[in-house]
Amino acid sequence: MLKANGINKRYGHQIVLQQASLEVKSEIKALIGINGSGKSTFLKIVAGIVEPDEGQVVINERDVSSLPPELRHVGYVPQHPALFKHLTVKDNVLYGLRKEAKVDYMKVVEMLDIKDVLHKRPHELSGGYKSRASLARALVPQPQILLMDEPLTGMDVVLKERILPDFRRVLKELQVPVLYITHDPKEAELLADSYAIIDNGKIHSVNTSIEAFDIIHNSILQAYSC
Amino acid sequence: MNKNIIKIFFIPLFFLLIVFPILALIFNLSVDGIQATMVDPFFWDSVKNTMLAALLAAGMAVVVAVGFAYYHLFHPESLVYKVANLFNDLPIALPHTVAGLALLLAFGRKTFGFLGETGAAFTLFVVILAMFFVSYSLAARTLVSGVDNMEPEVIDVARTLGDNTVQVYFKIVLPLMREAIFSGFVLGFSRSLSEFAAVIMFGGNMPGRTQVLASYVFTKVEVGDLDMAVTAAVFCVALSFLIVSVLSIRRPKYAES
Numbered sequence: 001m002l003k004a005n006g007i008n009k010r011y012g013h014q015i016v017l018q019q020a021s022l023e024v025k026s027e028i029k030a031l032i033g034i035n036g037s038g039k040s041t042f043l044k045i046v047a048g049i050v051e052p053d054e055g056q057v058v059i060n061e062r063d064v065s066s067l068p069p070e071l072r073h074v075g076y077v078p079q080h081p082a083l084f085k086h087l088t089v090k091d092n093v094l095y096g097l098r099k100e101a102k103v104d105y106m107k108v109v110e111m112l113d114i115k116d117v118l119h120k121r122p123h124e125l126s127g128g129y130k131s132r133a134s135l136a137r138a139l140v141p142q143p144q145i146l147l148m149d150e151p152l153t154g155m156d157v158v159l160k161e162r163i164l165p166d167f168r169r170v171l172k173e174l175q176v177p178v179l180y181i182t183h184d185p186k187e188a189e190l191l192a193d194s195y196a197i198i199d200n201g202k203i204h205s206v207n208t209s210i211e212a213f214d215i216i217h218n219s220i221l222q223a224y225s226c
Numbered sequence: 227m228n229k230n231i232i233k234i235f236f237i238p239l240f241f242l243l244i245v246f247p248i249l250a251l252i253f254n255l256s257v258d259g260i261q262a263t264m265v266d267p268f269f270w271d272s273v274k275n276t277m278l279a280a281l282l283a284a285g286m287a288v289v290v291a292v293g294f295a296y297y298h299l300f301h302p303e304s305l306v307y308k309v310a311n312l313f314n315d316l317p318i319a320l321p322h323t324v325a326g327l328a329l330l331l332a333f334g335r336k337t338f339g340f341l342g343e344t345g346a347a348f349t350l351f352v353v354i355l356a357m358f359f360v361s362y363s364l365a366a367r368t369l370v371s372g373v374d375n376m377e378p379e380v381i382d383v384a385r386t387l388g389d390n391t392v393q394v395y396f397k398i399v400l401p402l403m404r405e406a407i408f409s410g411f412v413l414g415f416s417r418s419l420s421e422f423a424a425v426i427m428f429g430g431n432m433p434g435r436t437q438v439l440a441s442y443v444f445t446k447v448e449v450g451d452l453d454m455a456v457t458a459a460v461f462c463v464a465l466s467f468l469i470v471s472v473l474s475i476r477r478p479k480y481a482e483s
Contacts, residue, residue: 047386048385049382049386068385069385069386070385070386070387070389070390072386076386078379078382078383079379080377082380082382084380084384084402095384095387096387138386141387143386147386
Protein backbone atom coordinates (compact mmCIF):
# COMPACT_ATOMS: atom_id res chain seq x y z
CA MET A 1 0.00 0.00 0.00
CA LEU A 2 1.20 3.50 -0.87
CA LYS A 3 0.56 6.72 1.01
CA ALA A 4 2.03 9.93 -0.31
CA ASN A 5 1.32 12.93 1.89
CA GLY A 6 1.74 16.64 1.27
CA ILE A 7 4.23 16.42 -1.59
CA ASN A 8 5.57 19.80 -2.71
CA LYS A 9 7.87 20.25 -5.65
CA ARG A 10 8.96 23.27 -7.63
CA TYR A 11 11.44 23.70 -10.42
CA GLY A 12 12.82 27.22 -10.11
CA HIS A 13 9.79 29.48 -9.81
CA GLN A 14 7.41 26.93 -11.31
CA ILE A 15 5.29 25.09 -8.78
CA VAL A 16 4.77 21.53 -10.01
CA LEU A 17 3.21 19.85 -7.00
CA GLN A 18 1.40 21.58 -4.18
CA GLN A 19 0.46 19.49 -1.16
CA ALA A 20 -0.18 16.53 -3.45
CA SER A 21 -1.45 13.50 -1.54
CA LEU A 22 -2.57 10.11 -2.78
CA GLU A 23 -3.32 6.69 -1.38
CA VAL A 24 -3.14 3.45 -3.33
CA LYS A 25 -4.52 0.36 -1.61
CA SER A 26 -4.63 -3.14 -3.11
CA GLU A 27 -5.91 -1.76 -6.38
CA ILE A 28 -4.94 -0.36 -9.75
CA LYS A 29 -5.22 3.37 -9.45
CA ALA A 30 -5.00 5.62 -12.48
CA LEU A 31 -3.64 9.13 -11.97
CA ILE A 32 -4.88 11.18 -14.89
CA GLY A 33 -3.56 14.56 -15.90
CA ILE A 34 -2.75 16.64 -18.93
CA ASN A 35 0.81 16.89 -20.21
CA GLY A 36 2.94 18.99 -17.88
CA SER A 37 0.56 18.58 -14.95
CA GLY A 38 3.26 17.04 -12.74
CA LYS A 39 2.01 13.45 -12.81
CA SER A 40 5.35 11.98 -13.89
CA THR A 41 7.17 14.10 -11.31
CA PHE A 42 4.83 12.75 -8.64
CA LEU A 43 5.49 9.16 -9.71
CA LYS A 44 9.24 9.75 -9.78
CA ILE A 45 9.06 11.18 -6.27
CA VAL A 46 7.31 8.01 -5.13
CA ALA A 47 10.01 5.94 -6.85
CA GLY A 48 12.77 8.00 -5.22
CA ILE A 49 14.15 9.18 -8.57
CA VAL A 50 13.22 12.81 -7.91
CA GLU A 51 13.55 14.40 -4.50
CA PRO A 52 10.53 16.37 -3.25
CA ASP A 53 10.92 19.74 -1.55
CA GLU A 54 8.55 18.50 1.13
CA GLY A 55 6.31 15.56 1.84
CA GLN A 56 6.29 11.96 2.91
CA VAL A 57 6.12 8.67 1.03
CA VAL A 58 5.04 5.57 2.94
CA ILE A 59 5.03 2.13 1.32
CA ASN A 60 3.57 -0.78 3.30
CA GLU A 61 3.74 1.19 6.57
CA ARG A 62 7.44 1.99 5.96
CA ASP A 63 8.48 5.61 5.58
CA VAL A 64 10.73 5.53 2.51
CA SER A 65 10.98 9.31 2.08
CA SER A 66 14.72 9.43 2.68
CA LEU A 67 15.59 6.14 0.94
CA PRO A 68 17.17 5.90 -2.52
CA PRO A 69 15.21 4.09 -5.27
CA GLU A 70 17.12 0.83 -4.83
CA LEU A 71 15.84 0.44 -1.26
CA ARG A 72 12.18 1.28 -1.86
CA HIS A 73 11.01 -2.03 -3.38
CA VAL A 74 9.02 -0.36 -6.12
CA GLY A 75 8.59 -1.53 -9.67
CA TYR A 76 8.93 1.13 -12.34
CA VAL A 77 7.71 0.97 -15.91
CA PRO A 78 8.68 4.18 -17.69
CA GLN A 79 7.16 5.86 -20.74
CA HIS A 80 9.56 4.17 -23.11
CA PRO A 81 10.27 0.52 -22.34
CA ALA A 82 13.92 1.43 -21.52
CA LEU A 83 15.05 -2.16 -21.89
CA PHE A 84 18.77 -2.72 -21.40
CA LYS A 85 19.91 -3.04 -25.01
CA HIS A 86 23.06 -5.00 -24.26
CA LEU A 87 21.13 -7.79 -22.50
CA THR A 88 18.71 -10.40 -23.77
CA VAL A 89 15.04 -10.18 -22.83
CA LYS A 90 15.62 -12.95 -20.27
CA ASP A 91 18.51 -11.05 -18.66
CA ASN A 92 16.35 -7.93 -18.63
CA VAL A 93 13.51 -9.77 -16.93
CA LEU A 94 15.84 -11.32 -14.33
CA TYR A 95 17.83 -8.13 -13.73
CA GLY A 96 16.09 -7.17 -10.49
CA LEU A 97 16.37 -10.64 -8.95
CA ARG A 98 19.02 -10.89 -6.29
CA LYS A 99 20.90 -14.17 -5.94
CA GLU A 100 19.15 -15.19 -2.75
CA ALA A 101 15.66 -14.58 -4.14
CA LYS A 102 13.77 -17.64 -5.33
CA VAL A 103 11.06 -16.42 -7.61
CA ASP A 104 9.19 -18.32 -10.26
CA TYR A 105 9.83 -15.76 -12.96
CA MET A 106 8.41 -18.08 -15.61
CA LYS A 107 4.95 -17.49 -14.22
CA VAL A 108 5.20 -13.79 -15.07
CA VAL A 109 6.86 -14.61 -18.40
CA GLU A 110 4.06 -16.96 -19.38
CA MET A 111 1.34 -14.64 -18.20
CA LEU A 112 2.75 -11.84 -20.32
CA ASP A 113 3.32 -14.21 -23.24
CA ILE A 114 7.00 -13.40 -23.77
CA LYS A 115 8.38 -16.93 -23.42
CA ASP A 116 9.20 -17.16 -27.12
CA VAL A 117 11.24 -13.95 -27.16
CA LEU A 118 13.33 -14.50 -24.03
CA HIS A 119 16.47 -15.22 -26.05
CA LYS A 120 16.10 -12.12 -28.22
CA ARG A 121 17.71 -8.71 -27.84
CA PRO A 122 15.41 -5.72 -27.25
CA HIS A 123 15.99 -4.27 -30.73
CA GLU A 124 14.50 -7.45 -32.24
CA LEU A 125 11.15 -6.93 -30.48
CA SER A 126 8.02 -5.13 -31.62
CA GLY A 127 6.64 -2.25 -29.54
CA GLY A 128 4.05 -4.51 -27.88
CA TYR A 129 6.63 -7.09 -26.82
CA LYS A 130 8.96 -4.38 -25.54
CA SER A 131 6.17 -3.10 -23.27
CA ARG A 132 5.42 -6.62 -22.07
CA ALA A 133 9.10 -7.27 -21.35
CA SER A 134 9.39 -3.96 -19.52
CA LEU A 135 6.39 -4.87 -17.34
CA ALA A 136 7.78 -8.37 -16.70
CA ARG A 137 11.12 -6.89 -15.62
CA ALA A 138 9.36 -4.67 -13.08
CA LEU A 139 7.10 -7.48 -11.79
CA VAL A 140 9.59 -10.32 -11.36
CA PRO A 141 11.30 -8.89 -8.22
CA GLN A 142 7.83 -8.77 -6.62
CA PRO A 143 7.65 -5.04 -5.87
CA GLN A 144 5.47 -3.68 -3.08
CA ILE A 145 3.94 -1.26 -5.54
CA LEU A 146 4.17 -0.96 -9.30
CA LEU A 147 4.56 2.51 -10.81
CA MET A 148 3.65 2.80 -14.47
CA ASP A 149 4.35 6.07 -16.27
CA GLU A 150 2.31 6.08 -19.49
CA PRO A 151 4.00 2.88 -20.60
CA LEU A 152 2.05 2.64 -23.84
CA THR A 153 2.90 6.10 -25.14
CA GLY A 154 3.24 6.12 -28.90
CA MET A 155 1.41 2.81 -29.33
CA ASP A 156 -1.59 2.77 -31.66
CA VAL A 157 -5.07 2.61 -30.13
CA VAL A 158 -5.88 -0.88 -31.45
CA LEU A 159 -2.76 -2.36 -29.88
CA LYS A 160 -3.41 -0.50 -26.63
CA GLU A 161 -6.93 -1.93 -26.48
CA ARG A 162 -5.50 -5.40 -26.90
CA ILE A 163 -2.63 -5.07 -24.48
CA LEU A 164 -4.27 -3.22 -21.57
CA PRO A 165 -6.80 -5.96 -20.67
CA ASP A 166 -3.86 -8.42 -20.69
CA PHE A 167 -1.93 -6.15 -18.33
CA ARG A 168 -4.96 -5.84 -16.06
CA ARG A 169 -5.41 -9.62 -15.90
CA VAL A 170 -1.75 -10.13 -14.96
CA LEU A 171 -1.69 -7.36 -12.38
CA LYS A 172 -4.90 -8.61 -10.76
CA GLU A 173 -3.63 -12.19 -10.66
CA LEU A 174 -0.35 -11.11 -9.04
CA GLN A 175 -2.27 -8.82 -6.67
CA VAL A 176 0.24 -6.04 -6.91
CA PRO A 177 -0.93 -2.50 -6.14
CA VAL A 178 -0.46 -0.22 -9.13
CA LEU A 179 -0.22 3.51 -9.70
CA TYR A 180 -0.81 4.05 -13.40
CA ILE A 181 -0.07 7.48 -14.86
CA THR A 182 -1.86 8.53 -18.02
CA HIS A 183 -3.26 11.54 -19.82
CA ASP A 184 -5.90 9.37 -21.49
CA PRO A 185 -9.05 8.62 -19.43
CA LYS A 186 -10.03 5.85 -21.88
CA GLU A 187 -6.74 4.09 -21.28
CA ALA A 188 -7.35 4.45 -17.54
CA GLU A 189 -10.78 2.89 -17.90
CA LEU A 190 -9.36 -0.20 -19.57
CA LEU A 191 -6.94 -0.84 -16.74
CA ALA A 192 -7.86 0.81 -13.48
CA ASP A 193 -10.13 0.11 -10.52
CA SER A 194 -10.10 3.67 -9.23
CA TYR A 195 -9.14 7.09 -10.51
CA ALA A 196 -7.56 10.33 -9.40
CA ILE A 197 -6.74 13.45 -11.33
CA ILE A 198 -3.86 15.83 -11.01
CA ASP A 199 -4.60 19.45 -11.72
CA ASN A 200 -2.67 22.59 -10.76
CA GLY A 201 -0.26 20.49 -8.75
CA LYS A 202 -2.99 18.98 -6.59
CA ILE A 203 -4.44 15.48 -6.64
CA HIS A 204 -8.19 14.79 -6.31
CA SER A 205 -9.97 11.48 -6.28
CA VAL A 206 -12.78 11.00 -8.79
CA ASN A 207 -15.35 8.26 -9.11
CA THR A 208 -15.23 7.51 -12.80
CA SER A 209 -12.96 8.03 -15.75
CA ILE A 210 -15.72 10.11 -17.37
CA GLU A 211 -15.64 12.49 -14.41
CA ALA A 212 -11.84 12.68 -14.79
CA PHE A 213 -12.25 13.38 -18.49
CA ASP A 214 -14.74 16.22 -17.79
CA ILE A 215 -12.50 17.89 -15.21
CA ILE A 216 -9.45 17.65 -17.44
CA HIS A 217 -11.42 18.85 -20.45
CA ASN A 218 -12.60 21.91 -18.51
CA SER A 219 -9.09 22.52 -17.25
CA ILE A 220 -7.73 22.56 -20.81
CA LEU A 221 -10.53 24.89 -21.94
CA GLN A 222 -9.78 27.25 -19.04
CA ALA A 223 -6.07 27.22 -19.84
CA TYR A 224 -6.71 28.16 -23.47
CA SER A 225 -9.32 30.80 -22.66
CA CYS A 226 -6.90 32.72 -20.37
CA MET B 227 23.43 35.52 -52.77
CA ASN B 228 25.29 33.24 -55.13
CA LYS B 229 24.27 29.69 -54.25
CA ASN B 230 27.77 28.47 -55.09
CA ILE B 231 29.44 30.76 -52.54
CA ILE B 232 30.24 27.92 -50.14
CA LYS B 233 31.78 25.84 -52.92
CA ILE B 234 33.79 28.81 -54.15
CA PHE B 235 35.59 29.45 -50.90
CA PHE B 236 35.46 26.00 -49.27
CA ILE B 237 36.91 23.80 -51.99
CA PRO B 238 40.01 25.87 -52.87
CA LEU B 239 40.82 26.68 -49.25
CA PHE B 240 40.34 23.09 -48.10
CA PHE B 241 42.54 21.69 -50.83
CA LEU B 242 45.19 24.39 -50.47
CA LEU B 243 45.48 24.29 -46.70
CA ILE B 244 44.69 20.65 -45.82
CA VAL B 245 45.17 18.35 -48.80
CA PHE B 246 48.07 20.12 -50.52
CA PRO B 247 50.51 19.98 -47.54
CA ILE B 248 49.83 16.24 -47.15
CA LEU B 249 50.37 15.68 -50.87
CA ALA B 250 53.56 17.75 -50.65
CA LEU B 251 54.87 15.32 -48.07
CA ILE B 252 53.98 12.28 -50.16
CA PHE B 253 55.46 13.70 -53.37
CA ASN B 254 58.71 14.45 -51.56
CA LEU B 255 59.22 10.82 -50.58
CA SER B 256 62.48 9.46 -51.94
CA VAL B 257 63.77 5.91 -52.25
CA ASP B 258 66.99 6.85 -50.46
CA GLY B 259 65.06 8.41 -47.62
CA ILE B 260 62.82 5.36 -47.26
CA GLN B 261 65.77 2.97 -47.31
CA ALA B 262 67.76 5.01 -44.77
CA THR B 263 64.80 5.36 -42.42
CA MET B 264 63.77 1.71 -42.60
CA VAL B 265 67.21 0.60 -41.41
CA ASP B 266 67.54 3.29 -38.76
CA PRO B 267 67.04 1.58 -35.37
CA PHE B 268 66.17 4.94 -33.76
CA PHE B 269 63.23 5.29 -36.16
CA TRP B 270 61.82 1.94 -35.07
CA ASP B 271 62.52 2.81 -31.43
CA SER B 272 60.56 6.03 -31.90
CA VAL B 273 57.69 4.06 -33.51
CA LYS B 274 57.71 1.60 -30.62
CA ASN B 275 57.89 4.40 -28.02
CA THR B 276 55.10 6.33 -29.73
CA MET B 277 52.76 3.36 -30.02
CA LEU B 278 53.40 2.09 -26.51
CA ALA B 279 53.17 5.50 -24.85
CA ALA B 280 50.12 6.57 -26.88
CA LEU B 281 48.27 3.30 -26.16
CA LEU B 282 48.95 3.55 -22.43
CA ALA B 283 48.18 7.28 -22.33
CA ALA B 284 44.88 6.74 -24.16
CA GLY B 285 44.04 3.85 -21.84
CA MET B 286 44.76 6.02 -18.79
CA ALA B 287 42.76 8.87 -20.32
CA VAL B 288 39.72 6.63 -20.76
CA VAL B 289 39.99 5.24 -17.23
CA VAL B 290 40.11 8.74 -15.71
CA ALA B 291 37.38 9.94 -18.10
CA VAL B 292 35.17 7.06 -16.93
CA GLY B 293 35.49 8.50 -13.42
CA PHE B 294 34.72 12.00 -14.62
CA ALA B 295 31.66 10.84 -16.58
CA TYR B 296 30.38 9.13 -13.41
CA TYR B 297 30.48 12.43 -11.53
CA HIS B 298 28.93 14.19 -14.53
CA LEU B 299 26.03 11.72 -14.49
CA PHE B 300 25.35 11.21 -10.81
CA HIS B 301 26.98 14.06 -8.89
CA PRO B 302 26.97 17.16 -11.11
CA GLU B 303 26.43 19.38 -8.06
CA SER B 304 29.41 18.01 -6.15
CA LEU B 305 32.55 20.05 -5.51
CA VAL B 306 34.67 17.26 -7.05
CA TYR B 307 32.74 17.54 -10.32
CA LYS B 308 32.80 21.33 -10.39
CA VAL B 309 36.57 21.50 -9.84
CA ALA B 310 37.25 18.65 -12.31
CA ASN B 311 35.01 20.31 -14.88
CA LEU B 312 36.88 23.60 -14.46
CA PHE B 313 40.23 21.92 -15.14
CA ASN B 314 38.91 19.53 -17.77
CA ASP B 315 39.28 21.65 -20.86
CA LEU B 316 42.39 23.47 -19.67
CA PRO B 317 44.85 21.21 -21.57
CA ILE B 318 43.05 22.05 -24.83
CA ALA B 319 43.56 25.79 -24.40
CA LEU B 320 46.97 25.63 -22.74
CA PRO B 321 50.12 25.94 -24.92
CA HIS B 322 51.64 22.48 -24.74
CA THR B 323 55.03 23.87 -23.83
CA VAL B 324 53.33 25.25 -20.72
CA ALA B 325 51.85 21.82 -20.05
CA GLY B 326 55.32 20.27 -20.45
CA LEU B 327 56.86 22.82 -18.10
CA ALA B 328 54.09 22.28 -15.54
CA LEU B 329 54.66 18.52 -15.65
CA LEU B 330 58.41 19.00 -15.40
CA LEU B 331 58.03 21.11 -12.27
CA ALA B 332 55.45 18.74 -10.77
CA PHE B 333 57.37 15.50 -11.36
CA GLY B 334 60.92 16.83 -11.72
CA ARG B 335 63.95 16.99 -9.47
CA LYS B 336 62.36 19.08 -6.69
CA THR B 337 59.46 16.73 -5.96
CA PHE B 338 60.67 13.39 -7.34
CA GLY B 339 64.41 13.85 -6.75
CA PHE B 340 64.54 10.50 -4.92
CA LEU B 341 64.07 8.77 -8.30
CA GLY B 342 67.28 10.21 -9.71
CA GLU B 343 69.05 13.42 -10.68
CA THR B 344 66.16 14.65 -12.86
CA GLY B 345 63.31 13.19 -10.84
CA ALA B 346 60.84 11.29 -12.99
CA ALA B 347 61.57 13.50 -16.01
CA PHE B 348 63.21 12.27 -19.22
CA THR B 349 61.91 8.70 -19.04
CA LEU B 350 59.38 6.90 -21.19
CA PHE B 351 57.05 6.90 -18.21
CA VAL B 352 56.77 10.68 -18.28
CA VAL B 353 56.26 10.62 -22.04
CA ILE B 354 53.12 8.66 -21.22
CA LEU B 355 52.17 11.25 -18.58
CA ALA B 356 52.67 14.10 -21.06
CA MET B 357 50.53 12.33 -23.67
CA PHE B 358 47.89 11.61 -21.06
CA PHE B 359 47.82 15.27 -20.02
CA VAL B 360 47.01 16.43 -23.54
CA SER B 361 44.66 13.58 -24.53
CA TYR B 362 42.51 13.27 -21.41
CA SER B 363 40.22 16.20 -22.28
CA LEU B 364 39.23 14.63 -25.59
CA ALA B 365 38.45 11.29 -23.96
CA ALA B 366 36.46 13.00 -21.19
CA ARG B 367 34.44 15.08 -23.65
CA THR B 368 33.60 12.00 -25.71
CA LEU B 369 32.48 9.98 -22.70
CA VAL B 370 30.42 12.85 -21.32
CA SER B 371 28.63 13.20 -24.64
CA GLY B 372 28.00 9.42 -24.55
CA VAL B 373 26.48 9.75 -21.07
CA ASP B 374 24.35 12.71 -22.17
CA ASN B 375 22.95 10.73 -25.09
CA MET B 376 21.69 7.94 -22.86
CA GLU B 377 18.02 7.40 -22.13
CA PRO B 378 17.73 8.54 -18.47
CA GLU B 379 14.88 6.07 -17.88
CA VAL B 380 17.30 3.18 -18.33
CA ILE B 381 19.23 4.38 -15.29
CA ASP B 382 16.04 5.07 -13.30
CA VAL B 383 14.74 1.58 -13.99
CA ALA B 384 18.02 -0.08 -13.00
CA ARG B 385 17.97 1.85 -9.73
CA THR B 386 14.43 0.75 -8.87
CA LEU B 387 15.59 -2.80 -9.62
CA GLY B 388 18.08 -2.59 -6.76
CA ASP B 389 21.27 -1.06 -8.14
CA ASN B 390 23.08 1.80 -6.46
CA THR B 391 24.71 4.44 -8.64
CA VAL B 392 28.05 2.63 -8.94
CA GLN B 393 26.37 -0.67 -9.85
CA VAL B 394 24.20 1.05 -12.47
CA TYR B 395 27.27 2.74 -13.89
CA PHE B 396 29.27 -0.44 -14.33
CA LYS B 397 26.44 -2.84 -15.22
CA ILE B 398 24.32 -0.61 -17.45
CA VAL B 399 25.86 2.74 -18.35
CA LEU B 400 29.36 1.64 -19.38
CA PRO B 401 28.25 -1.37 -21.46
CA LEU B 402 25.78 0.86 -23.30
CA MET B 403 28.51 3.46 -23.86
CA ARG B 404 31.06 1.11 -25.36
CA GLU B 405 31.08 2.98 -28.66
CA ALA B 406 31.70 6.28 -26.84
CA ILE B 407 34.46 4.61 -24.82
CA PHE B 408 36.02 3.28 -28.02
CA SER B 409 35.81 6.70 -29.70
CA GLY B 410 37.30 8.34 -26.59
CA PHE B 411 40.16 5.86 -26.67
CA VAL B 412 40.88 6.34 -30.37
CA LEU B 413 40.70 10.14 -30.11
CA GLY B 414 42.97 10.07 -27.07
CA PHE B 415 45.35 7.75 -28.90
CA SER B 416 45.49 9.94 -31.99
CA ARG B 417 46.02 13.08 -29.89
CA SER B 418 48.83 11.31 -28.03
CA LEU B 419 50.48 10.25 -31.31
CA SER B 420 50.62 13.83 -32.49
CA GLU B 421 51.95 15.34 -29.26
CA PHE B 422 55.33 17.00 -29.49
CA ALA B 423 55.81 20.05 -27.25
CA ALA B 424 54.76 18.59 -23.91
CA VAL B 425 56.63 15.36 -24.64
CA ILE B 426 59.89 17.09 -25.56
CA MET B 427 59.72 19.49 -22.58
CA PHE B 428 59.02 16.76 -20.06
CA GLY B 429 60.38 13.58 -21.60
CA GLY B 430 63.18 15.02 -23.68
CA ASN B 431 64.23 13.79 -27.11
CA MET B 432 66.64 10.98 -26.40
CA PRO B 433 66.94 8.60 -29.36
CA GLY B 434 66.08 5.07 -28.38
CA ARG B 435 64.79 6.14 -24.96
CA THR B 436 62.23 8.92 -25.02
CA GLN B 437 62.19 9.89 -28.67
CA VAL B 438 58.77 9.58 -30.30
CA LEU B 439 57.81 9.88 -33.96
CA ALA B 440 57.03 13.60 -33.70
CA SER B 441 60.40 14.36 -32.10
CA TYR B 442 62.17 12.01 -34.56
CA VAL B 443 60.81 14.07 -37.47
CA PHE B 444 61.87 17.26 -35.67
CA THR B 445 65.41 15.93 -35.10
CA LYS B 446 65.82 14.87 -38.74
CA VAL B 447 64.70 18.30 -39.95
CA GLU B 448 67.02 19.98 -37.47
CA VAL B 449 70.09 18.01 -38.64
CA GLY B 450 69.14 18.60 -42.28
CA ASP B 451 68.19 15.02 -43.13
CA LEU B 452 64.98 15.99 -44.93
CA ASP B 453 64.51 12.70 -46.81
CA MET B 454 64.37 10.71 -43.58
CA ALA B 455 62.16 13.38 -41.97
CA VAL B 456 59.72 13.08 -44.90
CA THR B 457 59.64 9.28 -44.68
CA ALA B 458 58.88 9.38 -40.96
CA ALA B 459 56.29 12.10 -41.55
CA VAL B 460 54.51 10.04 -44.24
CA PHE B 461 54.54 7.09 -41.83
CA CYS B 462 52.74 9.37 -39.33
CA VAL B 463 50.23 10.40 -42.00
CA ALA B 464 49.50 6.75 -42.84
CA LEU B 465 49.02 5.96 -39.15
CA SER B 466 46.69 8.94 -38.73
CA PHE B 467 44.67 7.89 -41.79
CA LEU B 468 44.29 4.45 -40.30
CA ILE B 469 42.94 5.93 -37.05
CA VAL B 470 40.59 8.30 -38.84
CA SER B 471 39.29 5.39 -40.95
CA VAL B 472 38.68 3.26 -37.87
CA LEU B 473 36.76 6.14 -36.30
CA SER B 474 34.67 6.81 -39.38
CA ILE B 475 33.74 3.13 -39.66
CA ARG B 476 32.72 2.93 -36.00
CA ARG B 477 30.98 6.31 -35.78
CA PRO B 478 27.75 5.33 -37.58
CA LYS B 479 27.38 2.43 -35.14
CA TYR B 480 27.86 4.85 -32.23
CA ALA B 481 25.16 7.09 -33.68
CA GLU B 482 22.80 4.11 -33.99
CA SER B 483 23.42 2.94 -30.43
